[in-house]
Amino acid sequence: xxxxxxxxxxxxxxxxxxxxxxxxxxxxxxxxxxxxxxxxxxxxxxxxxxxxxxxxxxxxxxxxxxxxxxxxxxxxxxxxxxxxxxxxxxxxxxxxxxxxxxxx
Amino acid sequence: xxxxxxxxxxxxxxxxxxxxxxxxxxxxxxxxxxxxxxxxxxxxxxxxxxxxxxxxxxxxxxxxxxxxxxxxxxxxxxxxxxxxxxxxxxxxxxxxxxxxxxxxxxxxxxxxxxxxxxxxxxxxxxxxxxxxxxxxxxxxxxxxxxxxxxxxxxxxxxxxxxxxxxxxxxxxxxxxxxxxxxxxxxxxxxxxxxxxxxxxxxxxxxxxxxxxxxxxxxxxxxxxxxxxxxx
Numbered sequence: 001x002x003x004x005x006x007x008x009x010x011x012x013x014x015x016x017x018x019x020x021x022x023x024x025x026x027x028x029x030x031x032x033x034x035x036x037x038x039x040x041x042x043x044x045x046x047x048x049x050x051x052x053x054x055x056x057x058x059x060x061x062x063x064x065x066x067x068x069x070x071x072x073x074x075x076x077x078x079x080x081x082x083x084x085x086x087x088x089x090x091x092x093x094x095x096x097x098x099x100x101x102x103x104x
Numbered sequence: 105x106x107x108x109x110x111x112x113x114x115x116x117x118x119x120x121x122x123x124x125x126x127x128x129x130x131x132x133x134x135x136x137x138x139x140x141x142x143x144x145x146x147x148x149x150x151x152x153x154x155x156x157x158x159x160x161x162x163x164x165x166x167x168x169x170x171x172x173x174x175x176x177x178x179x180x181x182x183x184x185x186x187x188x189x190x191x192x193x194x195x196x197x198x199x200x201x202x203x204x205x206x207x208x209x210x211x212x213x214x215x216x217x218x219x220x221x222x223x224x225x226x227x228x229x230x231x232x233x234x235x236x237x238x239x240x241x242x243x244x245x246x247x248x249x250x251x252x253x254x255x256x257x258x259x260x261x262x263x264x265x266x267x268x269x270x271x272x273x274x275x276x277x278x279x280x281x282x283x284x285x286x287x288x289x290x291x292x293x294x295x296x297x298x299x300x301x302x303x304x305x306x307x308x309x310x311x312x313x314x315x316x317x318x319x320x321x322x323x324x325x326x327x328x329x330x331x332x333x334x335x
Contacts, residue, residue: 009203026173044173045154045198048166049207072172073165 005057008088011042011050015060016077016085022063024072025051051075059084105129105141112258114153114184114212121151125191134179134186150196154185155211183215202273206266213262220255223248243300250293253285260284289325292318 008016014032023031029042042050054060059081063074077085111117121131121139126147133140157166167177170187175196178186189196199205227248233241260282271277295318299311306314 009201011201011204024172025169029173041194041200043197043200043204044170044175045208046200046204047173048157048169049204072168 003087005084006088006091008084010040011046012054013085013088014040014042015047015050015054016081019060019075019077019081022074022076024074028075054081105143107139107141108137109139110137112254113261114155117184118151118153121153121186121188125149125151131186131188132178134181136181147191149188150191152187152196152198154187154198155208155215156180156183156185202269206269206273209262209266209269213259213266216255216258216262220252220259223252223255227252239303240301243297246293246297246300250290250297253290253293254287257284257287283329286325286328288321288328292321292323292325295321 014035015028017035018028018031025044025047029044029047032040032042051060055062055075057080058078060075061078063076109117109120111120124131124141128143128146128148129141130144130149131139131151132142157163163180166185170177174193175187175189178188180186187196187198199208227245230241230245230248234245261284263280263282267277267280295314299315299318302311
């Protein structure tokens, strides 16, 4: 049912993955860098746009808005976001499975 | 230091600010074409110009987000946001994948299309007034015409960028070729407007000289426009 949203861009994929636990803007950039050993560094504009798009689509939500004391916005994945991620994972698994045929 | 420059092209503006920063001139403010620079440490900052994200609360949100990522929002002005971050860190890139670059330039394209349409509307009104014998209207028509051409150029520039990005993403894209208008033509139109408006202030021989210069610029501009296809 999420076929039209797939494949995810690398940025979307890693942002969803990172948001399995609540995180804020710069924290997301850093964690993705760590996970990919520095291969993927998201530009701030790319991340800002991706976060607002995914929030609009209901894939992620604000974790808590304690407006006065905490100024950094934290985000976390939603149930819909998890389903999207799972569909993408199945798609990628199929790719990898089929890739094995190369060795036949 | 203060410099006056009019940029329609945000990437060209960012390039210029980075060049200035290499020489130790760091941009600290902007107002209506006036750039403020501060002398300190050569190559200390890297600059970028983003398409503005909203107003009021939305703009505050953006500012906090950027600050968190170590990026300073110097100023929001009109459709643009001027940003910088220390040069000691990684190269300053706002958009790092094709999809977000596309979204970014598509927003810029819509903006240029809307203001071009508004200019052309204004131009039509002035032309109608000119037809009814209003002399200043002719001059304003020239000014609006000149600006419209510059804006049309921007629409073409941004469309080309979008087309290149799509080509990168999809592997192919039907070519987009459209020529850009030479700026000489716009300059000629501006001069024409000056001649028309200065009838009572500038001596006739001088006006004739300006008029001839305007004509030469426009003819030259047309020539270049038709010669430079897809430059």
